Amino acid sequence: MSETLKGILNKRQEQYGDAEPNFTTIGIIWGTLLGIKPIPAYQVALLMDSLKTVRLFNNGLHIDSWIDKQGYIEHGLKIAVNNES
Numbered sequence: 001m002s003e004t005l006k007g008i009l010n011k012r013q014e015q016y017g018d019a020e021p022n023f024t025t026i027g028i029i030w031g032t033l034l035g036i037k038p039i040p041a042y043q044v045a046l047l048m049d050s051l052k053t054v055r056l057f058n059n060g061l062h063i064d065s066w067i068d069k070q071g072y073i074e075h076g077l078k079i080a081v082n083n084e085s
Contacts, residue, residue, distance in 0.1 A: 005070050012071070019045075019075040020082070042083070045076030 016022060020041050027039035030047075039047070049072040052065045059065070 001070075001074060005067065005074065008067060009071055009074065020079050023075065023079065040083075042076045042080040045072045045079060048072045049076070 013019070023041035023044040024038075027041055027044045030044070031038040049069050052069040052072065056062065056065050056069070
């Protein structure tokens with residue numbers, strides 16, 4: 001992971017808190033809204049990454065979206081590895 005990405009993720013953690021509890025909460029809310037079981041936190045990260053992918057199809061030069069994609073993948077991988085059964 002690049003130092004730039006580490007810095008961004010640290011700043012976002014200061015602003016929003018830890019990713020895993022936030023993604024867990026998002027998964028619960030999304031699941032409730034969709035009438036399904038809660039979406040696991042690592043899948044929330046993948047869904048957020050897909051949002052950035054769609055945005056990049058419209059503007060492939062938007063650097064912030066590329067950085068956000070990297071962040072979601074880093075978080076998703078960390079969450080998946082930490083919760084491996």
